[in-house]
Amino acid sequence: MFLPHTDSERSEMLKTIGVSSIDELFKDVPEKVRYPALNLPPALTEMEAAAQLQQMAMANETTQDLACFLGAGAYNHYIPAAVDHILRRNEFYTAYTPYQPEVSQGTLQAIFEYQSLMCALTGMEVSNASHYDGATATAEAGIMAYHNFRGKRTRFILSPGVHPQYRQVFRTYMSGYENLEIVGDEANNDPMNYLERLEALIDGNTALVVVQYPDFFGQIHDFAPLAEKVHQAGGLFAVVINPIALGLLKPPGEFGADIVVGDGQPLGIPLSFGGPYLGIFTTRKEYVRRIAGRLVGETVDVQGRRGYVLTLTAREQHIRREKATSNICTNQGLMALAATVYLALVGKEGLRQVAELCYHKAHYAAQRIAEIPGYRVLNTKPFFHEFVVQCPKPVAEINEYLLDYGILGGYDLGQDYPTLSNHMLIAVTEMNSREEIETLVEYLKEFAHD
Amino acid sequence: MTEPTLFELSSPGRRGVRFPEPDVPKSALPEGFVRKDLPLPELAEVDVVRHFVRLSQKNYAVDYGLYPLGSCTMKYNPKINEDAARLPGFALAHPLQPIDTVQGSLALMYELQELLKEITGMGAVSLQPAAGAHGELTGVLIIRAYHQSRGDTKRTKILIPDSAHGTNPASSAMSGYEVVQLPSDKRGNVDLEALKAACDETVAGLMLTNPNTLGLFEENVLEVTRVVHEAGGLVYGDGANLNALLGIARPGDMGFDILHLNLHKTFSTPHGGGGPGSGPVAVTETLAEFLPGPIVTILEEGSEEVPPLYGFKMPNRSIGRVKAFHGHFGMMVRAYTYILMHGAEGLRKVAEHAVLNANYLLARLRHVYHIPYDRICKHEFVAEGIWDDAPGVHALDIAKRLIDYDFHPPTNYFPLIVREALMIEPTETESKQTLDKFADALIKIAEEAHTQPELLKSAPHHTPVGRLDEVKAAKELVLCCWFPEKESQAA
């Protein structure tokens, strides 16, 4: 199939090697483990494989078939047609990491532009070439802060408004470091109002405070006072963002963030059942040597022509080995390209427009749902495109009912916040028409009556 | 030609993709939170498309020619994989949908777990890790959790051969372990005596790459894993490059306890110019309870008429999540498609031809390039890119000169134990003709190194840019063409 060898070529090659059969090339493998009989399904032709995959894909009901009000860290946005046309360029997707810059200027310049766009969007000065996703980028912020204080500051404060899965990944990543305190997100009766509680936790031993903007409940907080408090205590302040929201909202660089992380999925990357997505990581120039992952820098060639290279590679595991602070090697190159193409296509006006569409539609949906007897919208502070609805019945039951009418309901917050059982997190994007919103309202109403 | 950046191409007022006006009443924007300026470029769709097409043409790629980067397994990426991953049923599914709406995705993940178990001879698999290094971190944290669960807290070291990939020591250090480097012996195997001497009750485990990064099969593998087990340690397998072992030998049968696989190498998912990858972790049955989760499982057995109901479970003593959602599902679809199309026999052929190709190149080159560990290799081999009688020529020069011959260079300067390393991995998808042209080019370059070294030193000659000033890049650190200061000064 993908092997071009003919029988005669094979025998010529064996002759050149000086062996009489392919088996002789495997004599160094202990005989007792050599050639296991693998019990695998018989090989399919491309035509058969295509049919089987098609059948499996069709067993799913997706956002194509359903009106989607589910977000919670992965969002249904419009992806302009040109994005995938660029991603399908063989020169981009079948290249490796740009280790040989003379034959990788396409990838390198695209990453340089990605870094520039991420800095512009977040209001920061340095961006790396990506992390695996928003969760691992958040965890790497923890590791960067740990090393920034040479392990001497051991308190890490996580807002309960940070995505629950990001907090879980943060804890897993930090579990190799002894005697750390990861606090701030303990179960609480009022998980949506946490600013004062976080402030009270900040002390001289605090390495990092992590908040989310807009937070997991969709709320937009003024984090400037918190940032100031963190800085007074000498700690670092990290903000998890949604890049679409930054089309409308003040960037964290303007209110004291030292590190900005987030998931770039909303920027032209399909939902794809959870991945591959894109981990955004930006920081201030003073921390450039502490940043994990690859960096592309501008330079010139022997003739003085502008070009790009991977730079500060001495920080990375290839050279530093066990002294490197991160092990990341392969990252999300092609997904960073997707975000770059997306932002180039929608541009300054378009991103603002998408953000505003999300905002207006979400607010309209929230107003309409708040009018239904039995439901209550908890968001009192400004919010972006997600909000919390207290429901008259368990969320799973409501969602099962909505599904019968072609609606993918919101996220069940009770899974992560014990005091928010029967609370649904609803996300609305530019993809939701007014008609879909009215339908959602109608069935929520009907369900409450049943 | 220098291609302007997106920011340089920008023209105020130009628009690319437009969106409809809101079909709902507008709400007041949040006061005090609205950003003043959004400094993004302004371009038309045609500007954007041409820009990226022009950039793409500055790249070398597998779909253009031979890309023999050692340790990277740059095999051809079947096109059906790309179409399969983009099927709307897969690409448009939200990760948090109710499980009964995503049985297709879950079935695929479950089956992939089962296939990988069979191929590797391991007991359980988590598909969550995003890449090889991520799998390593996961695996070392499992080693830690295992010892801790037994109250065995004195194990503080991980042993790593000096030929290992840099991610191995970095992953161990990130997991709180001290790294002890093991020397290689003359045949390129782990030095058994050194291993035995290092194995005591403070050893948590060994990270072993087999075939190792010299492309050599660890001839004493059964003895190595036995020694580590006897000392109470676990053996971690860096299976980033499993291409030579498919259907040939299973890590599970050789005594490995934990193994990561790079779907973006062995299982043909494309490298994307640096990712995304996928780095599933496989473990023995004993260690299954420590895997990161959730993991796809069968919740209700099926029958002849009804398919099983798939869902998620969290392993009992899981190290926790290592990633949001379920891992790189899009890459899983590609790898699954690849395995389906090969079957057992096809996978073994992949390994056989990967090894045939590497040995063929080795046979053609060993008279011209010094091979420090010269024996039958597996998927790759390492040559020295230097000659005593051609002073001043380095591996880097050979690499750059290869570009003039229209080939992508091999990996340079890794593994660290070979001086001026040229690490060559042709993969099974290259034809004899291509390999011959490549060998001819390398032989010619060896001659040039002795007769016209300046040709090598000044290479490459026909690329969009010549050799780049890396010192300047690191010193001036221009990492972004947009600066907040500039913007605020202008305002």
Ligand SMILES: Cc1ncc(COP(=O)(O)O)c(C=O)c1O
């Ligand atoms: C032997 C080996 N181990 C580990 C890795 C790391 O894999 P990844 O780049 O997917 O993180 C690589 C690939 O670069 C490798 O070649």
